[in-house]
Amino acid sequence: MEVIVPCHDGHMSDEPELPPGYPVQWEADVVLRDGSVGHLRPIMPADEKRIRAFHARQSEESIYLRFFAPLRHLSDKDVHRFTHVDYEDRVALVITVRDEIIGIGRYDRTEPSSAEVAFNVSDHYQGRGIGSVLLEHLAAIAQEFGISRFTAEVLPQNRKMLTVFSEAGYEVSRKVEDGVVALHFDIEPTDRSKAVAMSREHRAEAISVSRMLRPRTVAVIGAGRSPQSMGHHFLKNLLAAGFTGEAHPVNGNAKKILGRKAYDTIGDVPGHVDLAVIAVPADKVLGVVDECAAADVDALLIVSAGFGEAAGDGGDELQAELVRRARGSGMRIVGPNSFGLINTDAEFSLNASLSPDQPPTGHLGLFAQSGALGIAVLASAARRNLGISTFASAGNRVDVSGNDLMQYWIDDEDTHAVGLYLESMGNPRKFSRIARNLGRIKPVIVVQSGVSSYGTPPGHRVRRTKVRPAVFGAMLRQAGAIRVSNVHQMFDVAQLVVHQPLPAGRRVAIVGNSSALGALSAGAVAQRGLTVTHGPVNLRSDATPEDFREALTKAFDDPDVDSVLTCFIPPIAAHDEEVTDAVRAAAQKSDKTCVATFLGMRGVDSSTSMDEGGASGQAIPIYAMPEDAAYALAKATKYAAWRNKDHGLPVAPAGINRRVAEDVVQTVLSVSPEGRRLDADETSALLSAYGIELWPSRAVETVEEAVQAAEDMGYPVVLKSTAPMLRHQGGITGVRVDLANDQSVREAWASLHERLSPLAADQLEVQRMATPGVACVVTADEDPLFGPVVSFGVAGLPTELLDDIAHRIPPLTDVAVSELISSVKAAPVLHGHRGSTPVHRAALADLIARVSVMSDDMPELVSLRLNPVNAHPGGVEVLGAEVTVAPIERRADPGRRSLT
Incomplete structure (x- = not known):
């Protein structure tokens, strides 16, 4: 996400002056408990005036609870100390809305692994979960710098702040000393703390969608008198459907439209506006967004075109600025280029769309992206007499997406099944997480026409993916989604699961x-x-x-x-x-x-x-x-x-030392900032930190070195080529096995050199002979779009020639790991094919579980390949490993609440 520094005129500057070391990657837009949006970012020296203004707005009680004294005015020294941090030992975050700081959280390292944390939330924004968001982000940042514990001092009467700590999911210890409650707790994520964070994210995002689909007041900005105008259509359809709330046209050139009083600006509309429909030319939209922000509108439905889909006309820049201004002012966006929103619930009867007819009331929730598809989807449902609960068209999907709608549908009693027509996906990792939760109670039917570079529509912000399209299908299966090929099939399935x-x-x-x-x-x-x-x-x-x-x-x-x-x-x-x-x-x-x-x-x-x-x-x-x-x-x-079925429990292998692994990676990146492949010692150390033993091997250049290596390791040994080309040449053998003495090593050396020298593949190594078994491949790749992807296959022809590889998206459960192993077509060779003894499946599953946890923990692990993994009745041995690390900006679903 780009760094945005608010200017004093309330707009956002695209030329920020940032202090040295400013961590751009910590910035995030977050949905607060009431469904509004706040912008979270590191504090800066330029925030001095904002800090003073924030303090001046606070009540005497809030000041006393924060500073333990009636500190009515901040000294220059205090303000300088608050705003000047090193972004490592001293870190402070602020949350802003419309250039106004509404919450501050900070930590100061007091010991190598401990820091004191403190918060201050605006009186006018308390009760919106701001303290919880700040704690969540501060804890994640602190862990990046080796801090594992937070301490805090809170007055006993500060019940709100005590609640923030006690309900965060950590094991908090308390002690009262001199009238102050001293707290301390480990900040390493636990199952409970993760569940708390995800539950809060779910509630906040569901509420933000609810404010759009269940409005009491809708303003249509750009509603014209001409029946051909876009705004006229929206207002007409809204009124024709019998919208139960207040509908107001906004048009400075008309007194009445469709019998309704027209207002010059959104600021003139009486009362609070929940949803503003914006149907003005693209070059006018930003000004209207600013007016909506000033009028404290909750959410925007932007139907105007001419943004990211208008390539070459500055549409991308206009779209990015639209997102910055709306989110920076606390508002969420559906669109731009949206077909609209529909809620058939009789309590609302909302048809804020271009569909002239309200669909029949029913129990299918529908999501589409483009307007043309929205028309086709609604028309098809009507022809089948298939009732709809709610419908949303995301348009260019700059903000509200299918993930947000799924959060809403989890709790919506009127929706019994969900249909999603996806032309692109901006955050598959989050989709997988939410779809799993929704799918456990309601069917999720997915029509997918494109993922990232595979057919992404113009205007959709999507990271490029490096993985095969098969990964998307694996993700849907893992999430329990029902994947279909077209709208016809989606409704075929929907009319069954909704009504039977x-x-x-x-x-x-x-x-x-x-x-x-x-x-x-x-x-x-x-x-x-x-x-x-x-x-x-x-x-x-x-x-x-x-x-x-x-x-x-x-x-x-x-x-x-x-x-x-x-x-x-x-x-x-x-x-x-x-x-x-x-x-x-x-x-x-x-x-x-x-x-x-x-x-x-x-x-x-x-x-x-x-x-x-x-x-x-x-x-x-x-x-x-x-x-x-x-x-x-x-x-x-x-x-x-x-x-x-039993979905199992999250894998949690014993004997993991994440800190050691992080030290290995950070040491490499400090020397090689662009990243690189790890050497043998680094690879062994990294894997060992996650309980994975890599069998040692020794590169040899002469036959005498080979004999010496074999004696050092102990017979029997293997002599093999390290040339990458031989992994893809099934007809060329680059290995000699079961070498029991120095004579057999010498003979193997001569044989391989004679065979491989013409191919320049005579780079050899010695390794101890493993128990005969089935060679497997376990990999983990960090994809810019999907995040970590764990893959498994039987080595050799099944993977190299037949592409028999299975994929899963971490975090995994024990059941998901078992299914990953069983899902490859070559799986029977692991289970006693043709009378052979089955391999030690539990040991293989444990190895995959460790790889999945490692890839989930460490986004810098861009590529890990364990090949071969020798699986046999007595266990598994990792005989070869290649690991590449590199810095990444940020995952699409970073593990702490954030809109992407």
Whole structure:
């Protein structure tokens, strides 16, 4: 994120004067507890006037609680000490809104591993979680400099600050001395402290979205009298949907628009404005944003185009300035270039969009990015009679994204399933984390058309990725998301998971009135990995609705059936509605999943008929073809299995010394600031800090050196080439194994030199002979977009030729590690293929767990490759390792709350 220094006119300067050593990477926009945004940054000498103004606004009580004295005025010496820090032993952070400091947090190192921490929060902003945010960021920074413990002194009556410490998730010790509460606690992240931080992030971001989707007052800025104007459309649709709140047009050139009084500026609108819809030319937007900030508007929906998507016209710079001004003033943005927001809840009836018709009320939450797709998505849902709870179009996605909407949908009782159409993804690591939480209670259906360089739309801010597209699919599977290829498939799945119970298993019954359709249905079901355990039951083509009811009842009552697929070809004399009633009546008596294929029909059964007990039944999803029904059923079944399984516990291997590993990395980077590959000793030290033993090897240049190395290590040994080219040449052998004496070493040396010298691949090394086993590859890569990615494969042809490699995104659970091992196609060779003894799977899993924790802990670890990893019945040995470290600016999801 760029460093932004507020100017005295309230705007943001893009030419800041920064003090030496100013840590740009600590800057962050954070969502506060009430859903507003604050800008967190390190303090600077230029903040002297702001510090004095902040202190002058504080009450006498707040001053006393902070300084233990009625310090009404700060001395020049105090102000200088507060604002001049070294950004290591003395660190101070401020949170600002509209160029005004609203919170200060600082630590001062008192011992090599301990620092005293203190906070001061504006009286006008207390209760918004500012102290908690500052503590979280200070703790993360302190750990970068070897500080592991915080201390603090707090007056007993300062209950708010005591609460900040006690509720942060740390184990806090307290002691009262001389009327002051002395606290101390370790700041190493714990499962509890991480859970607290993520819970606070979730609540804050959910509230910020709620303020947009549940407004009481909406102002449409740029609403014109012309029916062709964008603002006119938004105001018209807002009023036509019956918005229950106040809707105000803002236009300085009109007195009334659509019967509503028009106001000259947003500042003239009476009362508080929750949501401002901005529909003015792009070059006017920044001025309007400043006016909204002055009017204390909560959130902005910007429908104007001409920003990042307008390449070559200064759109990127305009878009960046838009984000700076809005967030710097505490406001969140949907857009620009957004299609709009919809909330069908009758309490709000919000249609702040370009859709002329409000979608039917329902339980599917929808998110799209481009406006054109928004139109297609809403139209498709309407055709299927599939009701929507809420809809959002992110446009250029400069701020509010699908991650924010998912945070909101976790708690939204009106949303039972979620559909996301993603054209790009700015923070996959955070997406994975949030989607896992949402997916455990609600299905998440994802249509993905591009990731980073793979088809990113103009205007979307996305870091470039170095990983293969397969990593994105692995991330979705790990998060439990239901991945589909297009909108058609998304709604096929949605109409099932919204309106039917999830399948309890893979067993399917098929009932229909056509043998050809029954066979087609059975084939489609089997092709999707499901099993037909009942039928196909083929009724006569002229079967009556009662025949259908009876056959379906038998299918639902069969204990070997989890789901029922019924298919119907209507003869000339039959009535579709009568058959639909029969299907509905049979399904209402069962808690099993039901899907129907009525040729030529697609959507959701809209009947409101009641069952025999007077209760409203589940609507039946209807598909035009059996293949569509089988596809949706298979996706729902797979999701249900993921949701119901044991997801395991976070891996926490014993014997890890993170401080030693960090010392190794920082020592290397202090000498090689651009980063480099570690040498053998450095690699061994780094891996050892995480409990991974690297088998020693010795490079040799002569046969006598090889013999000596073998004697030092102890026979038997291996003599092998270190040339990288041989790893990719399956037909060339560059290794001699099981060398038991000096004569065998000499013979191996002569053989390899004769074979490899013409290829310039005769660089050799000696290593102790390992137990025969299965050679595996374990890697970890730090990707600019995805963050750490851990991969596993069986070495040799499976990985080099067949690309049989599995991926996961840390942090991992023990179940995720086990699934990573099992997910490669070559996994049977690990489990006793053709009578061989299975490898020590627990030891292999422990190694992968250690690699995952290391990669998650250390973003500077840009590449780690353990190859080969020898897995055998007695354990695993790491026979080779390559590690490259380099500095990185910041992860997209850095481990402390931040908008990216």
